[in-house]
Amino acid sequence: MRWLSVVGGLCFSWAPPAMADGTPVECGSVDCEGVREMKALFVAQINFAGVTSRFSMDLAAVGFAPPACADGSRAPVPGPEWVAGCRFAYRVTAVTGYPDAPATFTATAQGAAGTAAAGVKLLISRPSWDKVVFTLERGGVRRFVGWDECLPAASFTCDAQLREGTQNIREIFIMERAFLQDKERYSSNLEELGFFPMGCTDGTRAAVPDSSWTGGCRFIYSVEVAGTAPAMTYIATARAISGPIAGTTMKINETGVLTITPVPGMCQ
Known part of the structure; x- marks a missing residue:
């Protein structure tokens, strides 16, 4: 799948980036909830920029709505700028944009206390329009997340x-x-x-x-x-x-x- 993005009058297309060789794939872990939703957040921002030529701090505005748990419960949020999923809460921490600066954004996800995701943190950033950085931290150990993670076996x-x-x-x-x-x-x-x-x-x-x-x-x-x-x-x-x-x-x-x-x- 490929998305068209227009930023600052520049039109270009974007395809999901590949993973770095050697990146672990943990399709069955609780981390995958955060990985999947952070990828969805990234795509929502790209699609939003394709229409508006900017990124947004407002996750509702970009159409990002992570699902609740099967019982309808959601993770508690640390503040009003956060959006709750099942075991993770999400927010955009920084946005820059034209005409004053290149269009970039950074978002984070935080695992909820009292759940299996407690202590897990994810960060996704678009420092330039041809680059994406995606990391996951658990127990003080940070690693890069591949775009291929948490996908069906057919994806490999x-x-x-x-x-x-x-x-x-x-x-x-x-x-x-x-x-x-x-x-x-x-x-x-x-x-x-x-x-x-x-x-x-x-x-x-x-x-x-x-x-x-x-x-x-x-x-x-x-x-x-x-x-x-x-x-x-x-x-x-x-x-x-x-x-x-x-x-x-x-x-x-x-x-x-x-x-x-x-x-x-x-x-x-």
Whole structure:
């Protein structure tokens, strides 16, 4: 799934970021309630910004409404700015926005005393529009949370692992088509196109071999342009560099034909 966001007059698309390699997955733990709802809060803010070009301190305004427990009870809230779920309470702690500053927000979740979530704290932050940082703290130990956590087992199939690359390379195709209509040429400069893929949820990005590549989380991206206008062509490449799909290469050309070359034994 992909969301369109407009911030300060800049239009760009956003896909859920990938997890950093090695991030624990605790689908059956109480922590997952907080993880799932913090992801929902993040998506609600992104959708709100897509309409209003800003983030909000008011979680009700962005449409974030975490469910209560099965018996109808909710976590006690520390103050009026908090929103209660079952065992966690949530609030936005900071928002900045255009025209005075880049649009960012930070939100937190706090486990309720007397429940299995007591002492658990989560934080999700969007320090820039191409980055997200997501952490969970329990017993004084903080770790990064992957976007893949607390999802069904089907989310870890090969197709799901490839999703970052397929979504982003198709986005490059859309951007090249729009760029051609505006400039009457293609571009090998991904920054010029406005392509800024999300990194991992620990704030890191895939290492690139040189400046012609741009790093996402599991994938790196580049475009090669050939010919001169009006007879120009291009090939965009996405290459997986980590996880069970490392080495897999995707390519798309100006006609929209996508090819995927897996590595031997991928996901086996």
